[in-house]
Amino acid sequence: MISIKFPVLHKKIADWRWLVSKCLSLLICLLIIGMQPAWAGINDDNYDGNMFVVYAGNGSLVPPRQTLAQSLAEHKPTVLAFYVDDSRDCKEYAIVISRVQEFYGQAAEIMPISVDTIPNKKSYEPTEPGYYYTGGVPQVVVLNQSGKVVLNKQGQVPFEEIDDRLREVFDLLPRTESVQLKRRSFNEFSSELAK
Incomplete structure (x- = not known):
């Protein structure tokens, strides 16, 4: 039976959470940078919906x-x-x-x-x-x-x-x-x- 000490397990979970939060932050930044605002209106030829x-x-x-x-x-x-x-x-x-x-x-x-x-x-x-x-x-x-x-x-x-x-x-x-x-x-x- 493998025994893991509590402090080691706690550190691995904390590292995993830190990695996930950084990845999500990076993904959100990329989405924001990549988004183009919708500038459609009645005076243009852009699609706005029906x-x-x-x-x-x-x-x-x-x-x-x-x-x-x-x-x-x-x-x-x-x-x-x-x-x-x-x-x-x-x-x-x-x-x-x-x-x-x-x-x-x-x-x-x-x-x-x-x-x-x-x-x-x-x-x-x-x-x-x-x-x-x-x-x-x-x-x-x-x-x-x-x-x-x-x-x-x-x-x-x-x-x-x-x-x-x-x-x-x-x-x-x-x-x-x-x-x-x-x-x-x-x-x-x-x-x-x-x-």
């Missing part, structure tokens, strides 16, 4: 509730919004798509489509988002109830232009002849619910 959540405060847009094929089968007007999360123009545009959903989300299908998720194929069917994508972002495509394209534009298409097309699709009065669409306050919502 842009609809980060810049429009609207996580309900992604993923879309339905596929394009389902929306077309139900004869539901559809707004396709092609984007990439690391594009300055798309980040700035996220709030417009959120606003479209705010006013038309109950009657139309609002579908943000990350172009990174479009499969790379030679040809697409009209029931696939790739059929409508023209190669730039942001891009907005509005389809009416029969699946006909009534708006297809690249760039930061103003809300008013999308609104005009959707008013035609839903046979609503033009903006010049109707009440201006505006966001209601929370108190207006809660007072209507109380009635």
Whole structure:
């Protein structure tokens, strides 16, 4: 039987703890030195996470509730919004798509489509988002109830232009002849619910 004296064992444990603490300190220093701060923002092309959540405060847009094929089968007007999360123009545009959903989300299908998720194929069917994508972002495509394209534009298409097309699709009065669409306050919502 091997007998180890207590003071020798105590010294070995103390040496082991000292070695572990020094190794952890070194590892932490290396991690801190190697880390780069995240300097992403709305005015750059860096990835910050899903842009609809980060810049429009609207996580309900992604993923879309339905596929394009389902929306077309139900004869539901559809707004396709092609984007990439690391594009300055798309980040700035996220709030417009959120606003479209705010006013038309109950009657139309609002579908943000990350172009990174479009499969790379030679040809697409009209029931696939790739059929409508023209190669730039942001891009907005509005389809009416029969699946006909009534708006297809690249760039930061103003809300008013999308609104005009959707008013035609839903046979609503033009903006010049109707009440201006505006966001209601929370108190207006809660007072209507109380009635």
